[in-house]
Amino acid sequence: MSLVIAAPSPEAPPVPALPTPRRTMAWLLALGCVAQVLIRLWFAQARTGPAANPDETGYLLAARWLAGGPGGDLSRNTFYQGGYSLLLAPASWVSDDPNTVYTLVMVINAVVGAAAFPLGVMLLRRLGVSGRAGAALAWAAALLPAATFFGGYALADAILPVVVLGWLLALDRFIRDGGPYAAAGSSLIACYADAVHSRGQVLLCVHVLALLALVVSRRRTDVVGLGTVVAGFLAVSALNGAMRSALYPEGTRDLTAILLARLTTFDGQLWALSGAAGQIWYLIVSTWGLAGVGLVATAVMAVRRSPMAAVLLVSTAGMAYASSAALPDEHRVGNFAYGRYLSCVALVYALIGIAALMRSTNRQRAVLAASGVGVLAVSGLWVTAYAGDRLSTYNYIGFDFPETSFLTGDRSELHLTQASLVAAGLLIAFAGLRWLGPLAVAAGVLALSLAATVFLNGSHPRRVMPVAPISGHGGVAVAHSVNWMDYTKILHPVAWTRISWINPTTERPAPGICTVVVNRPAGTSPEASWPGHPAGWRPLPATWPAASWTAWRDSACA
Incomplete structure:
Protein backbone atom coordinates (compact mmCIF):
# COMPACT_ATOMS: atom_id res chain seq x y z
CA MET A 1 0.00 0.00 0.00
CA SER A 2 2.12 2.83 -1.25
CA LEU A 3 -0.65 5.17 -0.12
CA VAL A 4 0.06 4.50 3.53
CA ILE A 5 3.71 5.38 3.88
CA ALA A 6 5.19 8.36 2.16
CA ALA A 7 8.26 8.21 0.00
CA PRO A 8 11.44 7.91 2.05
CA SER A 9 13.43 10.96 2.89
CA PRO A 10 16.47 11.58 0.68
CA GLU A 11 18.53 11.43 3.90
CA ALA A 12 17.24 8.00 4.84
CA PRO A 13 19.64 5.09 4.37
CA PRO A 14 18.31 2.81 1.64
CA VAL A 15 16.83 -0.53 2.57
CA PRO A 16 19.16 -3.21 1.20
CA ALA A 17 17.47 -4.78 -1.81
CA LEU A 18 19.72 -7.45 -3.22
CA PRO A 19 18.85 -8.47 -6.78
CA THR A 20 16.52 -11.42 -6.50
CA PRO A 21 15.49 -13.23 -9.70
CA ARG A 22 11.79 -14.00 -9.95
CA ARG A 23 12.38 -17.73 -9.91
CA THR A 24 14.50 -17.47 -6.76
CA MET A 25 11.85 -15.30 -5.13
CA ALA A 26 9.16 -17.80 -6.05
CA TRP A 27 11.15 -20.58 -4.37
CA LEU A 28 11.68 -18.42 -1.29
CA LEU A 29 7.95 -17.79 -1.06
CA ASP A 254 -29.21 -10.67 21.77
CA LEU A 255 -26.65 -7.98 22.50
CA THR A 256 -28.68 -5.21 20.87
CA ALA A 257 -30.07 -3.90 24.16
CA ILE A 258 -26.56 -3.65 25.61
CA LEU A 259 -25.27 -1.91 22.50
CA LEU A 260 -28.11 0.65 22.45
CA ALA A 261 -27.69 1.39 26.15
CA ARG A 262 -23.99 2.04 25.65
CA LEU A 263 -24.55 4.26 22.62
CA THR A 264 -27.21 6.41 24.29
CA THR A 265 -25.78 7.00 27.77
CA PHE A 266 -22.72 8.83 29.05
CA ASP A 267 -21.57 5.88 31.15
CA GLY A 268 -22.08 3.60 28.17
CA GLN A 269 -19.98 5.80 25.93
CA LEU A 270 -17.25 5.96 28.57
CA TRP A 271 -17.27 2.15 28.78
CA ALA A 272 -17.09 1.75 24.99
CA LEU A 273 -14.33 4.32 24.50
CA SER A 274 -12.30 2.98 27.41
CA GLY A 275 -12.62 -0.57 26.12
CA ALA A 276 -11.51 0.62 22.69
CA ALA A 277 -8.49 2.33 24.27
CA GLY A 278 -7.68 -0.93 26.03
CA GLN A 279 -7.76 -2.76 22.71
CA ILE A 280 -5.40 -0.20 21.17
CA TRP A 281 -3.08 -0.65 24.15
CA TYR A 282 -3.08 -4.40 23.73
CA LEU A 283 -2.61 -4.09 19.96
CA ILE A 284 0.67 -2.23 20.53
CA VAL A 285 1.89 -4.48 23.35
CA SER A 286 1.08 -7.67 21.44
CA THR A 287 3.31 -6.61 18.52
CA TRP A 288 6.29 -5.73 20.72
CA GLY A 289 5.51 -2.02 20.20
CA LEU A 290 5.68 -2.13 16.39
CA ALA A 291 1.96 -1.46 15.92
CA GLY A 292 2.46 1.79 17.81
CA VAL A 293 4.73 3.03 15.03
CA GLY A 294 2.29 1.60 12.48
CA LEU A 295 -0.60 3.54 14.01
CA VAL A 296 1.37 6.78 14.02
CA ALA A 297 2.56 6.34 10.42
CA THR A 298 -0.96 5.48 9.25
CA ALA A 299 -2.43 8.50 11.06
CA VAL A 300 0.14 10.80 9.44
CA MET A 301 -0.77 9.56 5.99
CA ALA A 302 -4.48 9.82 6.73
CA VAL A 303 -3.92 13.50 7.51
CA ARG A 304 -2.17 13.72 4.14
CA ARG A 305 -5.38 12.36 2.57
CA SER A 306 -4.32 8.82 1.90
CA PRO A 307 -7.52 6.82 1.16
CA MET A 308 -6.13 3.49 2.36
CA ALA A 309 -4.78 5.00 5.56
CA ALA A 310 -8.25 6.37 6.27
CA VAL A 311 -9.83 3.00 5.46
CA LEU A 312 -7.51 1.19 7.85
CA LEU A 313 -7.96 3.65 10.71
CA VAL A 314 -11.75 3.80 10.39
CA SER A 315 -11.93 0.00 10.27
CA THR A 316 -9.75 -0.30 13.36
CA ALA A 317 -11.68 2.31 15.32
CA GLY A 318 -15.00 0.81 14.24
CA MET A 319 -14.08 -2.72 15.32
CA ALA A 320 -12.63 -1.59 18.65
CA TYR A 321 -15.53 0.70 19.52
CA ALA A 322 -18.38 -1.55 18.37
CA SER A 323 -17.00 -4.70 20.01
CA SER A 324 -16.43 -2.85 23.27
CA ALA A 325 -19.87 -1.23 23.21
CA ALA A 326 -21.63 -4.58 22.71
CA LEU A 327 -19.55 -6.46 25.30
CA PRO A 328 -21.45 -7.18 28.53
CA ASP A 329 -19.76 -6.54 31.85
CA GLU A 330 -18.60 -10.07 32.64
CA HIS A 331 -16.45 -8.95 35.59
CA ARG A 332 -13.33 -10.02 33.78
CA VAL A 333 -10.15 -8.05 33.26
CA GLY A 334 -10.58 -8.57 29.53
CA ASN A 335 -13.47 -6.09 29.61
CA PHE A 336 -10.89 -3.30 29.92
CA ALA A 337 -7.85 -4.52 27.96
CA TYR A 338 -8.36 -7.16 25.31
CA GLY A 339 -6.41 -8.19 22.25
CA ARG A 340 -8.57 -10.69 20.39
CA TYR A 341 -10.84 -8.27 18.55
CA LEU A 342 -7.99 -6.28 16.99
CA SER A 343 -5.69 -9.24 16.44
CA CYS A 344 -6.95 -9.27 12.84
CA VAL A 345 -5.15 -5.95 12.14
CA ALA A 346 -2.12 -6.50 14.38
CA LEU A 347 -0.01 -7.95 11.57
CA VAL A 348 -0.93 -5.08 9.23
CA TYR A 349 0.12 -2.41 11.71
CA ALA A 350 3.27 -4.32 12.65
CA LEU A 351 4.31 -4.48 8.99
CA ILE A 352 3.55 -0.79 8.49
CA GLY A 353 5.59 -0.02 11.59
CA ILE A 354 8.49 -2.12 10.34
CA ALA A 355 8.39 -0.42 6.94
CA ALA A 356 8.32 3.01 8.56
CA LEU A 357 11.40 2.18 10.64
CA MET A 358 13.19 0.76 7.60
CA ARG A 359 12.57 3.81 5.42
CA SER A 360 13.22 6.62 7.89
CA THR A 361 16.27 8.63 8.89
CA ASN A 362 17.78 8.38 12.35
CA ARG A 363 15.86 11.45 13.48
CA GLN A 364 12.61 10.20 11.96
CA ARG A 365 13.02 6.83 13.67
CA ALA A 366 13.48 8.54 17.00
CA VAL A 367 10.30 10.55 16.45
CA LEU A 368 8.39 7.45 15.33
CA ALA A 369 9.55 5.41 18.29
CA ALA A 370 8.74 8.21 20.72
CA SER A 371 5.31 8.67 19.16
CA GLY A 372 4.60 4.94 19.35
CA VAL A 373 5.59 4.88 23.01
CA GLY A 374 3.37 7.94 23.53
CA VAL A 375 0.31 6.19 22.09
CA LEU A 376 1.09 3.16 24.23
CA ALA A 377 1.40 5.30 27.36
CA VAL A 378 -1.77 7.32 26.74
CA SER A 379 -3.92 4.27 26.03
CA GLY A 380 -2.46 2.43 29.02
CA LEU A 381 -3.08 5.37 31.35
CA TRP A 382 -6.66 5.62 30.10
CA VAL A 383 -7.27 1.97 30.89
CA THR A 384 -5.71 2.30 34.32
CA ALA A 385 -7.68 5.43 35.17
CA TYR A 386 -11.01 3.96 34.06
CA ALA A 387 -10.68 0.40 35.34
CA GLY A 388 -8.85 1.20 38.58
CA ASP A 389 -8.64 -1.70 41.00
CA ARG A 390 -10.92 -3.77 38.80
CA LEU A 391 -7.79 -4.75 36.89
CA SER A 392 -6.80 -6.79 39.94
CA THR A 393 -10.15 -7.69 41.49
CA TYR A 394 -12.00 -8.83 38.36
CA ASN A 395 -11.59 -12.34 36.96
CA TYR A 396 -8.33 -12.80 35.07
CA ILE A 397 -8.51 -15.31 32.20
CA GLY A 398 -5.10 -16.26 30.84
CA PHE A 399 -6.54 -16.99 27.38
CA ASP A 400 -7.29 -13.26 27.05
CA PHE A 401 -3.68 -12.23 27.61
CA PRO A 402 -1.20 -14.50 25.79
CA GLU A 403 1.36 -11.84 24.86
CA THR A 404 1.30 -9.90 28.12
CA SER A 405 1.71 -13.11 30.14
CA PHE A 406 4.90 -13.71 28.14
CA LEU A 407 6.19 -10.17 28.54
CA THR A 408 5.66 -10.20 32.31
CA GLY A 409 6.26 -13.91 32.93
CA ASP A 410 3.00 -14.20 34.86
CA ARG A 411 0.00 -16.23 33.66
CA SER A 412 -2.18 -15.35 36.65
CA GLU A 413 -2.46 -11.57 36.62
CA LEU A 414 -2.28 -8.56 34.30
CA HIS A 415 0.69 -6.29 35.04
CA LEU A 416 -0.24 -3.40 32.77
CA THR A 417 2.59 -1.07 33.70
CA GLN A 418 5.26 -3.75 33.44
CA ALA A 419 3.96 -4.97 30.09
CA SER A 420 3.91 -1.38 28.80
CA LEU A 421 7.49 -0.72 29.87
CA VAL A 422 8.74 -3.95 28.29
CA ALA A 423 6.90 -3.23 25.02
CA ALA A 424 8.27 0.33 24.97
CA GLY A 425 11.78 -0.99 25.52
CA LEU A 426 11.38 -3.51 22.70
CA LEU A 427 10.17 -0.81 20.34
CA ILE A 428 13.19 1.35 21.12
CA ALA A 429 15.41 -1.69 20.61
CA PHE A 430 13.89 -2.34 17.18
CA ALA A 431 14.49 1.29 16.21
CA GLY A 432 18.14 0.79 17.21
CA LEU A 433 18.42 -2.54 15.38
CA ARG A 434 17.74 -0.68 12.12
CA TRP A 435 21.43 0.28 12.27
CA LEU A 436 22.30 -3.36 11.69
CA GLY A 437 19.91 -3.75 8.77
CA PRO A 438 16.53 -5.43 8.09
CA LEU A 439 17.80 -8.94 8.83
CA ALA A 440 18.63 -7.90 12.38
CA VAL A 441 15.11 -6.53 12.83
CA ALA A 442 13.63 -9.70 11.33
CA ALA A 443 15.73 -11.84 13.65
CA GLY A 444 14.57 -9.84 16.66
CA VAL A 445 10.89 -10.12 15.74
CA LEU A 446 11.27 -13.84 15.03
CA ALA A 447 13.13 -14.58 18.26
CA LEU A 448 10.52 -12.80 20.38
CA SER A 449 7.58 -14.38 18.57
CA LEU A 450 8.93 -17.92 18.80
CA ALA A 451 9.91 -17.44 22.43
CA ALA A 452 6.39 -16.24 23.21
CA THR A 453 4.85 -19.18 21.36
CA VAL A 454 7.08 -21.65 23.20
CA PHE A 455 6.16 -19.96 26.48
CA LEU A 456 2.46 -20.37 25.69
CA ASN A 457 2.55 -23.89 24.21
CA GLY A 458 5.78 -25.52 25.34
CA SER A 459 8.71 -26.48 23.12
CA HIS A 460 7.52 -30.09 22.71
CA PRO A 461 3.71 -30.12 22.91
CA ARG A 462 2.42 -33.57 23.85
CA ARG A 463 -0.59 -34.89 22.02
CA VAL A 464 -3.20 -36.12 24.48
CA MET A 465 -6.12 -38.01 22.98
CA PRO A 466 -9.29 -37.40 24.98
CA VAL A 467 -11.58 -40.32 25.71
CA ALA A 468 -15.08 -39.93 24.26
CA PRO A 469 -17.54 -39.80 27.18
CA ILE A 470 -20.37 -41.41 25.20
CA SER A 471 -20.35 -44.42 22.87
CA GLY A 472 -20.64 -43.73 19.18
CA HIS A 473 -24.10 -45.03 18.27
CA GLY A 474 -27.75 -44.56 19.14
CA GLY A 475 -29.71 -41.47 20.06
CA VAL A 476 -28.52 -39.14 22.82
CA ALA A 477 -30.66 -36.95 25.06
CA VAL A 478 -29.50 -34.39 27.61
CA ALA A 479 -31.45 -33.30 30.68
CA HIS A 480 -32.47 -29.66 30.86
CA SER A 481 -30.79 -29.45 34.26
CA VAL A 482 -27.32 -30.14 32.84
CA ASN A 483 -25.07 -27.08 33.00
CA TRP A 484 -24.92 -25.25 29.65
CA MET A 485 -21.14 -25.53 29.48
CA ASP A 486 -21.27 -29.28 30.10
CA TYR A 487 -23.87 -29.57 27.36
CA THR A 488 -21.69 -27.56 25.01
CA LYS A 489 -18.69 -29.81 25.64
CA ILE A 490 -20.74 -32.87 24.67
CA LEU A 491 -21.88 -31.49 21.32
CA HIS A 492 -18.62 -32.01 19.42
CA PRO A 493 -17.78 -35.57 20.62
CA VAL A 494 -21.33 -36.74 19.85
CA ALA A 495 -20.80 -36.54 16.10
CA TRP A 496 -23.19 -39.28 14.91
CA THR A 497 -26.56 -37.83 15.95
CA ARG A 498 -28.30 -34.63 16.91
CA ILE A 499 -28.70 -34.37 20.67
CA SER A 500 -32.26 -33.98 21.94
CA TRP A 501 -33.60 -32.70 25.26
CA ILE A 502 -35.32 -34.61 28.04
CA ASN A 503 -36.73 -34.03 31.52
CA PRO A 504 -35.68 -37.31 33.19
CA THR A 505 -37.92 -36.77 36.22
CA THR A 506 -41.13 -36.69 34.17
CA GLU A 507 -40.25 -38.19 30.78
CA ARG A 508 -39.09 -41.55 29.58
CA PRO A 509 -36.46 -41.73 26.84
CA ALA A 510 -38.01 -41.68 23.37
CA PRO A 511 -37.62 -44.70 21.09
CA GLY A 512 -34.11 -44.81 19.61
CA ILE A 513 -32.51 -42.95 22.54
CA CYS A 514 -29.69 -45.10 23.89
CA THR A 515 -27.90 -42.54 26.10
CA VAL A 516 -29.25 -39.99 28.54
CA VAL A 517 -26.99 -37.39 30.17
CA VAL A 518 -28.19 -36.17 33.55
CA ASN A 519 -26.92 -33.66 36.08
CA ARG A 520 -24.85 -35.05 38.96
CA PRO A 521 -24.75 -32.73 41.98
CA ALA A 522 -21.51 -32.52 43.92
CA GLY A 523 -21.09 -35.43 46.31
CA THR A 524 -23.53 -37.62 44.38
CA SER A 525 -22.39 -40.96 43.03
CA PRO A 526 -23.04 -41.73 39.34
CA GLU A 527 -25.49 -44.48 40.36
CA ALA A 528 -27.57 -42.01 42.40
CA SER A 529 -27.67 -39.28 39.74
CA TRP A 530 -30.91 -40.61 38.16
CA PRO A 531 -33.10 -42.13 40.88
CA GLY A 532 -36.05 -42.86 38.58
CA HIS A 533 -34.11 -44.40 35.70
CA PRO A 534 -35.91 -47.06 33.66
CA ALA A 535 -35.04 -50.70 34.17
CA GLY A 536 -32.03 -51.84 32.20
CA TRP A 537 -30.27 -48.46 32.22
CA ARG A 538 -26.78 -48.26 33.72
CA PRO A 539 -24.40 -45.33 34.29
CA LEU A 540 -21.36 -45.35 32.06
CA PRO A 541 -17.93 -45.34 33.72
CA ALA A 542 -17.03 -41.75 34.51
CA THR A 543 -14.53 -40.40 31.98
CA TRP A 544 -13.82 -37.47 34.26
CA PRO A 545 -14.42 -38.30 37.94
CA ALA A 546 -15.04 -34.66 38.77
CA ALA A 547 -17.61 -34.20 35.98
CA SER A 548 -20.91 -32.66 37.08
CA TRP A 549 -22.89 -34.99 34.82
CA THR A 550 -23.36 -38.72 34.26
CA ALA A 551 -24.16 -40.54 31.03
CA TRP A 552 -26.66 -43.41 31.40
CA ARG A 553 -26.85 -46.16 28.77
CA ASP A 554 -29.70 -48.47 27.84
CA SER A 555 -28.34 -52.02 28.07
CA ALA A 556 -30.78 -53.02 25.32
CA CYS A 557 -28.81 -50.95 22.82
CA ALA A 558 -26.16 -53.00 21.04
Missing part, protein backbone atom coordinates in the same frame (compact mmCIF):
# COMPACT_ATOMS: atom_id res chain seq x y z
CA ALA A 30 7.09 -21.46 -1.55
CA LEU A 31 9.61 -22.69 1.00
CA GLY A 32 8.63 -19.92 3.38
CA CYS A 33 4.98 -20.95 3.19
CA VAL A 34 5.85 -24.60 3.84
CA ALA A 35 7.95 -23.60 6.85
CA GLN A 36 5.10 -21.43 8.14
CA VAL A 37 2.68 -24.36 7.90
CA LEU A 38 5.06 -26.74 9.67
CA ILE A 39 5.78 -24.34 12.52
CA ARG A 40 2.09 -23.68 13.07
CA LEU A 41 1.30 -27.39 13.01
CA TRP A 42 4.10 -28.14 15.46
CA PHE A 43 2.67 -25.83 18.08
CA ALA A 44 -0.90 -27.01 17.40
CA GLN A 45 -0.14 -30.73 17.55
CA ALA A 46 -1.35 -31.15 21.12
CA ARG A 47 -4.77 -29.70 20.30
CA THR A 48 -7.29 -32.52 19.75
CA GLY A 49 -10.56 -30.97 20.85
CA PRO A 50 -12.29 -27.70 21.68
CA ALA A 51 -11.13 -25.81 24.76
CA ALA A 52 -12.40 -22.27 24.14
CA ASN A 53 -16.09 -22.97 24.54
CA PRO A 54 -18.74 -22.28 23.46
CA ASP A 55 -17.00 -20.52 20.55
CA GLU A 56 -15.08 -23.48 19.17
CA THR A 57 -18.00 -25.86 19.48
CA GLY A 58 -20.24 -23.31 17.75
CA TYR A 59 -17.99 -23.20 14.68
CA LEU A 60 -17.37 -26.96 14.64
CA LEU A 61 -21.06 -27.81 14.97
CA ALA A 62 -21.92 -25.42 12.15
CA ALA A 63 -19.20 -26.95 9.96
CA ARG A 64 -20.53 -30.44 10.60
CA TRP A 65 -24.06 -29.34 9.72
CA LEU A 66 -22.86 -27.59 6.55
CA ALA A 67 -21.09 -30.82 5.56
CA GLY A 68 -24.39 -32.69 5.78
CA GLY A 69 -23.93 -34.12 9.27
CA PRO A 70 -26.09 -33.73 12.36
CA GLY A 71 -26.39 -30.28 13.81
CA GLY A 72 -27.39 -29.37 17.34
CA ASP A 73 -29.11 -26.79 19.49
CA LEU A 74 -27.08 -23.68 20.26
CA SER A 75 -30.07 -21.55 21.18
CA ARG A 76 -29.47 -18.48 23.34
CA ASN A 77 -25.73 -18.57 22.57
CA THR A 78 -23.85 -15.97 20.59
CA PHE A 79 -24.46 -16.51 16.87
CA TYR A 80 -21.37 -17.99 15.23
CA GLN A 81 -21.47 -16.96 11.60
CA GLY A 82 -20.98 -19.41 8.76
CA GLY A 83 -18.00 -18.09 6.81
CA TYR A 84 -15.31 -19.79 8.87
CA SER A 85 -17.37 -22.96 9.26
CA LEU A 86 -17.67 -23.22 5.48
CA LEU A 87 -13.89 -23.48 5.37
CA LEU A 88 -13.93 -26.25 7.97
CA ALA A 89 -16.78 -28.28 6.47
CA PRO A 90 -14.53 -30.50 4.27
CA ALA A 91 -12.92 -31.91 7.43
CA SER A 92 -16.22 -33.61 8.26
CA TRP A 93 -16.32 -35.15 4.79
CA VAL A 94 -12.93 -36.77 5.37
CA SER A 95 -13.71 -38.32 8.76
CA ASP A 96 -16.50 -38.88 11.28
CA ASP A 97 -14.09 -39.10 14.20
CA PRO A 98 -14.21 -35.86 16.25
CA ASN A 99 -10.50 -35.99 17.13
CA THR A 100 -9.52 -36.48 13.49
CA VAL A 101 -11.84 -33.68 12.41
CA TYR A 102 -10.27 -31.32 14.93
CA THR A 103 -6.77 -32.27 13.76
CA LEU A 104 -7.80 -31.49 10.17
CA VAL A 105 -9.13 -28.13 11.36
CA MET A 106 -5.67 -27.37 12.74
CA VAL A 107 -4.22 -28.22 9.32
CA ILE A 108 -6.71 -25.90 7.61
CA ASN A 109 -5.85 -23.13 10.05
CA ALA A 110 -2.12 -23.63 9.43
CA VAL A 111 -2.43 -23.57 5.63
CA VAL A 112 -4.63 -20.47 5.60
CA GLY A 113 -2.56 -18.76 8.28
CA ALA A 114 0.64 -19.37 6.32
CA ALA A 115 -0.76 -17.11 3.57
CA ALA A 116 0.08 -14.21 5.88
CA PHE A 117 3.69 -14.56 4.69
CA PRO A 118 3.25 -13.97 0.93
CA LEU A 119 0.58 -11.35 1.61
CA GLY A 120 2.98 -9.65 4.00
CA VAL A 121 5.64 -9.66 1.28
CA MET A 122 3.16 -7.92 -1.04
CA LEU A 123 2.33 -5.32 1.60
CA LEU A 124 5.97 -4.54 2.36
CA ARG A 125 6.71 -4.28 -1.35
CA ARG A 126 4.01 -1.64 -1.69
CA LEU A 127 5.47 0.10 1.34
CA GLY A 128 8.87 0.25 -0.32
CA VAL A 129 10.60 -2.72 1.33
CA SER A 130 11.16 -5.43 -1.24
CA GLY A 131 13.47 -8.28 -2.20
CA ARG A 132 14.99 -10.67 0.32
CA ALA A 133 14.84 -8.03 3.06
CA GLY A 134 11.08 -7.73 2.62
CA ALA A 135 10.69 -11.50 2.54
CA ALA A 136 12.67 -11.97 5.75
CA LEU A 137 10.74 -9.25 7.57
CA ALA A 138 7.37 -10.56 6.36
CA TRP A 139 8.23 -14.15 7.32
CA ALA A 140 9.19 -13.12 10.84
CA ALA A 141 6.17 -10.85 11.29
CA ALA A 142 3.78 -13.59 10.11
CA LEU A 143 4.76 -15.57 13.22
CA LEU A 144 3.72 -12.87 15.67
CA PRO A 145 1.48 -14.49 18.31
CA ALA A 146 -1.35 -12.19 17.23
CA ALA A 147 -1.24 -13.96 13.84
CA THR A 148 -0.60 -17.50 15.12
CA PHE A 149 -1.99 -18.01 18.62
CA PHE A 150 -5.63 -18.45 17.59
CA GLY A 151 -4.57 -20.84 14.82
CA GLY A 152 -4.35 -23.45 17.57
CA TYR A 153 -8.11 -23.23 18.11
CA ALA A 154 -11.20 -23.66 15.95
CA LEU A 155 -11.88 -19.93 16.02
CA ALA A 156 -12.58 -17.43 13.26
CA ASP A 157 -9.65 -15.39 14.61
CA ALA A 158 -7.37 -18.04 13.08
CA ILE A 159 -8.07 -16.78 9.55
CA LEU A 160 -9.14 -13.16 10.06
CA PRO A 161 -5.59 -11.71 9.87
CA VAL A 162 -5.21 -13.20 6.39
CA VAL A 163 -8.71 -12.13 5.33
CA VAL A 164 -8.18 -8.55 6.49
CA LEU A 165 -4.74 -8.28 4.90
CA GLY A 166 -6.04 -9.72 1.64
CA TRP A 167 -8.95 -7.27 1.63
CA LEU A 168 -6.70 -4.26 2.23
CA LEU A 169 -4.32 -5.28 -0.56
CA ALA A 170 -7.17 -5.89 -3.02
CA LEU A 171 -8.92 -2.62 -2.17
CA ASP A 172 -5.63 -0.72 -2.46
CA ARG A 173 -5.09 -2.24 -5.89
CA PHE A 174 -8.56 -1.16 -6.96
CA ILE A 175 -8.15 2.39 -5.62
CA ARG A 176 -4.83 2.82 -7.42
CA ASP A 177 -5.44 1.00 -10.69
CA GLY A 178 -9.18 0.44 -10.97
CA GLY A 179 -10.52 -2.39 -13.10
CA PRO A 180 -13.42 -4.83 -12.67
CA TYR A 181 -11.30 -7.71 -11.35
CA ALA A 182 -9.86 -5.68 -8.48
CA ALA A 183 -13.31 -4.29 -7.72
CA ALA A 184 -14.92 -7.73 -7.64
CA GLY A 185 -12.03 -9.28 -5.73
CA SER A 186 -11.96 -6.71 -2.95
CA SER A 187 -15.75 -6.80 -2.66
CA LEU A 188 -15.82 -10.58 -2.45
CA ILE A 189 -13.22 -10.59 0.32
CA ALA A 190 -15.17 -7.91 2.22
CA CYS A 191 -18.34 -9.99 1.93
CA TYR A 192 -16.51 -13.09 3.12
CA ALA A 193 -15.21 -11.14 6.12
CA ASP A 194 -18.82 -10.23 6.83
CA ALA A 195 -19.68 -13.94 6.73
CA VAL A 196 -16.86 -14.86 9.12
CA HIS A 197 -17.45 -12.55 12.09
CA SER A 198 -19.32 -9.46 13.22
CA ARG A 199 -16.05 -7.53 12.89
CA GLY A 200 -16.40 -8.27 9.20
CA GLN A 201 -19.62 -6.27 9.20
CA VAL A 202 -17.55 -3.23 10.12
CA LEU A 203 -15.12 -3.99 7.28
CA LEU A 204 -17.97 -4.38 4.80
CA CYS A 205 -19.49 -1.06 5.85
CA VAL A 206 -16.13 0.67 5.45
CA HIS A 207 -15.67 -1.05 2.09
CA VAL A 208 -19.02 0.25 0.82
CA LEU A 209 -18.20 3.76 2.04
CA ALA A 210 -14.86 3.58 0.21
CA LEU A 211 -16.59 2.51 -3.01
CA LEU A 212 -19.14 5.30 -2.68
CA ALA A 213 -16.36 7.83 -2.05
CA LEU A 214 -14.69 6.65 -5.25
CA VAL A 215 -17.94 7.08 -7.13
CA VAL A 216 -18.11 10.70 -5.97
CA SER A 217 -14.45 11.48 -6.63
CA ARG A 218 -14.24 9.75 -10.02
CA ARG A 219 -17.75 10.76 -11.05
CA ARG A 220 -18.65 7.31 -12.35
CA THR A 221 -20.50 4.38 -10.92
CA ASP A 222 -18.56 1.30 -9.94
CA VAL A 223 -21.12 -1.25 -11.09
CA VAL A 224 -18.91 -4.30 -10.59
CA GLY A 225 -17.76 -3.48 -7.06
CA LEU A 226 -21.16 -2.41 -5.73
CA GLY A 227 -22.95 -5.21 -7.57
CA THR A 228 -20.60 -7.77 -6.04
CA VAL A 229 -21.28 -6.34 -2.60
CA VAL A 230 -25.03 -6.65 -3.06
CA ALA A 231 -24.80 -10.23 -4.35
CA GLY A 232 -22.33 -11.22 -1.64
CA PHE A 233 -24.42 -9.65 1.12
CA LEU A 234 -27.52 -11.53 -0.03
CA ALA A 235 -25.58 -14.80 -0.11
CA VAL A 236 -24.20 -14.21 3.39
CA SER A 237 -27.66 -13.34 4.68
CA ALA A 238 -29.09 -16.55 3.19
CA LEU A 239 -26.31 -18.65 4.75
CA ASN A 240 -26.67 -17.10 8.18
CA GLY A 241 -30.45 -17.30 8.00
CA ALA A 242 -30.33 -21.02 7.28
CA MET A 243 -27.88 -21.57 10.14
CA ARG A 244 -30.04 -19.62 12.57
CA SER A 245 -33.04 -21.76 11.76
CA ALA A 246 -31.16 -25.06 11.99
CA LEU A 247 -28.86 -24.45 14.96
CA TYR A 248 -30.58 -21.70 16.96
CA PRO A 249 -34.27 -22.71 16.94
CA GLU A 250 -35.05 -20.65 20.05
CA GLY A 251 -33.05 -17.62 18.99
CA THR A 252 -29.56 -16.29 19.65
CA ARG A 253 -28.05 -14.23 22.40
